[in-house]
Amino acid sequence: MQLAWLRRPGTLMVITSAPTYVAxxxxxxxxxxxxxxxxxxxxxxxxxxLYLLIRRRRLVARRGDLLRAFGVSAIGYAAYGxxxxxxxxxxxxxxxxxxxxxxxxxxxxxGRLLLGERITPRGIAGTIVAMTGVAMVAVFxxxxxxxxxxxxxxxxxxxxxxxxxxxxxxxxSRIPAIEMVFWGCLWGGLLTLPLAPFDLHLTAWQGRTWLxxxxxxxxxxxxxxxxxxxxxxxxxxxxxxxxxxxxxxxxITLGWxxxxxxxxxxxxxxxxxxxxxxxxxxRSAAPVSxxxxxxxxxxxxxxxxxxxxxxxxxxxxxxxxxQIGARLATVSxxxxxxxxxxxxxxxxxxxxxxxxxxxxxxxxxxxxxVVRRESYLTDDPGDLESDAFxxxxxxTALRLGAAINAVVTRDGRFLGCLNLLHTPGxxxxxxxxxxxxxxxxxxxxxxxxxLEPARxxxx
Numbered sequence: 001m002q003l004a005w006l007r008r009p010g011t012l013m014v015i016t017s018a019p020t021y022v023a024x025x026x027x028x029x030x031x032x033x034x035x036x037x038x039x040x041x042x043x044x045x046x047x048x049x050l051y052l053l054i055r056r057r058r059l060v061a062r063r064g065d066l067l068r069a070f071g072v073s074a075i076g077y078a079a080y081g082x083x084x085x086x087x088x089x090x091x092x093x094x095x096x097x098x099x100x101x102x103x104x105x106x107x108x109x110x111g112r113l114l115l116g117e118r119i120t121p122r123g124i125a126g127t128i129v130a131m132t133g134v135a136m137v138a139v140f141x142x143x144x145x146x147x148x149x150x151x152x153x154x155x156x157x158x159x160x161x162x163x164x165x166x167x168x169x170x171x172x173s174r175i176p177a178i179e180m181v182f183w184g185c186l187w188g189g190l191l192t193l194p195l196a197p198f199d200l201h202l203t204a205w206q207g208r209t210w211l212x213x214x215x216x217x218x219x220x221x222x223x224x225x226x227x228x229x230x231x232x233x234x235x236x237x238x239x240x241x242x243x244x245x246x247x248x249x250x251x252i253t254l255g256w257x258x259x260x261x262x263x264x265x266x267x268x269x270x271x272x273x274x275x276x277x278x279x280x281x282x283r284s285a286a287p288v289s290x291x292x293x294x295x296x297x298x299x300x301x302x303x304x305x306x307x308x309x310x311x312x313x314x315x316x317x318x319x320x321x322x323q324i325g326a327r328l329a330t331v332s333x334x335x336x337x338x339x340x341x342x343x344x345x346x347x348x349x350x351x352x353x354x355x356x357x358x359x360x361x362x363x364x365x366x367x368x369x370v371v372r373r374e375s376y377l378t379d380d381p382g383d384l385e386s387d388a389f390x391x392x393x394x395x396t397a398l399r400l401g402a403a404i405n406a407v408v409t410r411d412g413r414f415l416g417c418l419n420l421l422h423t424p425g426x427x428x429x430x431x432x433x434x435x436x437x438x439x440x441x442x443x444x445x446x447x448x449x450x451l452e453p454a455r456x457x458x459x
Contacts, residue, residue, distance in 0.1 A: 009227040009228070009230035009231040012223070012227040013224055013227035013228045013230075013231055016219050016220055016223045016224035016227060017220060017224040017228070018097075019215050019216075019219060019220050020097075020216065020220035020221075020224065021088065021093035021096045021097050022093045022212075023212040023213070023215045023216040023220060024036070024084070024085060024088050024093070024216060025088060025092070025093045026208060026209065026212035027209065027212050027213060027216065028085065028088060028089055029209075030201050030204050030205060030209055031199075031200055031201065032196070032197055032199050033082070033085035033086045033088075033089055034082065034085070034086075034192070034195045034196050034197060035196045035197060035198060035199060035200055036085050037078070037081040037082045037085055037188075037189070037192040037195075037196075038189045038190075038192045038193040038195075038196050039189075039196075039213070039217075040081060040189075040216055040217060040221055041077055041078075041081060041184075041185040041186075041188040041189035041192070041221065042185070042186070042189030042190070042193070043189075043213075043217035043221075044181075044185040044189075044217050044218075044221035044222040044225070045182060045185035045186040045189055047217065047218060047222045048178060048181060048182045048185065048222055048226075049182060049186075051178075052178070052179075052182065055428075057178075057179075057379075057425075058380075059179055059182075060175065060176065060179065060380045060381065060382060060424075061174075061175045061179060061180075061183065062174070062382075065171055065174055065175055066183070068167070068171060069171060069175065069180065069183045069184070069187075070183075070187055071167065072164060072167050072168045072171065072180075072184060073183060073184040073185075073186075073187035073188045073191070074187065074188070074191055075160055075163055075164045075167065076160070076161070076163075076164030076165075076167075076168060076184060076188070077184045077185060077187070077188025077189070077191075078187070078188040078189075078191040078192045079160050080157055080160045080161055080164060081188060081192065082192055082195070083153055083154070083156055083157035083160060084096070084100075084154065084157045086150070086153050087150040087151065087152075087153035087154035087157060088150070088154070089150060090150045091150050091151050091154055095151070096154055098268075098270075098272075099151060099154045099155055099158060100154065100157065100158050100161060101158075102130050102155065102158045102277075103158040103159070103161040103162040103165070104162070105126070105127050105130045105131070105162075105277065106158060106159045106161075106162035106163070107162040107165065107166060109127070110162055110163060110166060122280055125277075125280055126277045126280025127277065128277070129273060129276060129277030129280060130273075130276075130277025130280075131277070132270075132273060132277070133269075133270045133272070133273030133276070133277060135270070136266055136269065136270025136273065165232065168180070168229075168232070169232060172229060172232055172233035172399065172423065172424070173233065173381070173396060173399040173401060173423075173424070174381050174401065174424065175381075175424060176379060176401070176402075176423075176424040176425020176426075177226050177229035177230040177233055177423070177424070177425055178226050178229075178425050179425065180229050181222070181225040181226050181229055184225065185221065185222075185225070230423065230426075233399055233423035233424065294351070295350065295351060295353055296351060296352060296353075296356070296390075296391045296394055297391075298353075298356045298357055298358070298390070298391075299356070299357040299359070300353060300355045300356055300357070301342055301355045301357060302355065303342065303344060303354050303355035305344060309445050309448075309449075310345075312445055313331055313344065313345045313442065313445060314345065316418075316438050316441050316442055317329050317331060317345060317347070317418065317438075319438055320418065320420060320434065320435055320438040321347070321420070323434050324404075324420065324427065324431040324434050324435065325422055325426060326347070326420040326421060326422050327398060327399070327400060327421060327422050327423065328346075328347060328348050328352065328398065328400060328419075328420075328421040328422075329345075329346075329347040329418075329419065329420050329421075330343050330345060330346045330347070330352060330418075330419045331343070331344050331345035331416065331417070331418055331419070331442065331446075332344065332358065332416045332417055332419060333415070333416040333446055333449055334370065334414055334415055334416045334417075338359075339359075339361075339366075340357050340358060340359040340361070341357070341358040341361070341416065341417070342355065342356070342357055342358075343355060343356040343357075343358070344416075344449070351394060351398075358390060360390050361388065362386060362388035364386075364388065365388035365405075369405055369407050369414065369417060370414045371414075373407050373409050373412075373414050374407065375404065375405060375406045375407050375417075375432055375435070375436055375439070376388075376403070376404070376405040376407075377403070377404055377405075377427060377429065377431075377432045378402065378403050378427075379401070379402040379424060379425045379426065379427050379428075380401070380402075380424070381400075381401030381402075381424045383403070384400065384401060384403060384421075389403070395421070398421075399423055400421040400422065400423065401422075401423055401424030401425070401426075402421065402422045402423065402424055402425060402426040402427045403419070403420065403421045403422075403427070404418075404419070404420040404421075404427055404431065404432055404435045405417045405418075405419050406418040406419075406420070406432065406435035406436045406438065406439035407436075407439060408439045408440070408442045408443050408446050409443065410443040410444075410446075410447045415443060415446040415447055416442075416446045417439065418435060418438060418439040418442060420435060
């Protein structure tokens with residue numbers, strides 16, 4: 001698909017986050033920073049809440065997770081948003097984005113202090129380089145010698161951002177990204193509301209002021225935060241944080257074009273030095289293996305597919321993944337005599353092996369998919385803990401919380417299904433229709449396998 005890259009949440013996060021600092025700078029010309037924070041987040045909460053209501057998306061966060069989500073909201077929305085607005089009253093948009101790029105450095109330090117993680121020599125060197133760049137921005141960033149305390153406020157916001165990313169990460173395996181952002185905006189806005197002086201000066205607002213508010217609320221909060229949460233749910237904090245590297249170039253350009261902000265040469269040089277240090281830090285962390293990712297315990301049958309059938313299945317699954325995404329994709333063949341499914345394709349063979357048998361299928365799932373031949377859709381992680389799914393610990397380790405089982409049928413017979421699993425909240429009814437269309441292309445192959453089981457399956 002030519003525009004498949006636009007479905008990548010990391011790419012969309014960069015595009016939608018870049019206007020944040022320019023829109024904030026425009027609004028701070030007429031509104032107090034303490035008024036802007038609740039306006040931004042409560043406005044975004046209203047937009048997301050209406051979307052959830054219209055789409056009839058139920059909230060799935062459990063009571064225990066809501067308390068942690070409240071803490072994440074207080075840090076990553078209320079505190080971070082307030083500090084960002086206070087600091088940007090004098091710091092240009094581009095310089096702000098450069099300073100916020102230091103959050104991976106703080107993540108490294110927090111990992112050492114809170115988790116006891118080892119800091120490598122490259123990590124130490126990167127930290128020193130990044131802090132040197134930050135010092136240049138803080139002292140010379142205003143175009144003259146002198147400490148800009150607001151730059152230090154933004155630096156503290158980068159520390160808060162790192163803490164937020166670390167604390168939020170486990171929640172994204174249990175709460176859909178859009179729901180997490182809804183709670184964050186709602187509670188973050190309510191927590192900052194008592195600080196607002198309500199000195200809005202609405203009569204002084206021009207068309208560009210309203211446009212900046214719309215961009216900040218709709219694009220750089222409602223959309224950007226969801227895309228970032230989606231990206232973090234699919235990767236690690238380090239990988240998700242590294243997405244910030246692409247933001248400053250766009251922010252500096254927009255600040256120059258729209259706000260007539262030209263960062264001092266020392267600020268640009270210092271910011272680039274800081275980013276170089278952050279890149280060293282990001283590359284210093286050794287890859288951490290996730291638990292529970294060995295081969296799942298299951299019966300295996302001998303499976304032989306012709307090269308032609310295997311290529312056709314791979315192409316069909318690739319089409320589905322390109323259009324709607326999936327962290328795990330499999331195709332299963334139904335064996336009516338034993339009432340189980342045999343995996344004939346897998347995108348993760350080191351965990352879910354070809355020939356693996358799924359025998360513990362839930363009665364409700366069999367009734368819907370096998371008997372009624374209706375595809376299955378869920379974006380609730382709790383549903384993946386039901387008896388319709390096996391290997392719950394592995395699904396959790398892979399941070400999977402949404403699933404599509406698109407049934408493959410022919411002449412009124414259930415032949416098997418195309419299975420797509422992704423992070424919580426990833427799939428919609430529109431995605432299910434796409435998966436069903438791809439599943440239909442698999443009918444001829446699965447029918448042939450069903451009709452000639454001895455040649456292809458030695459069970």
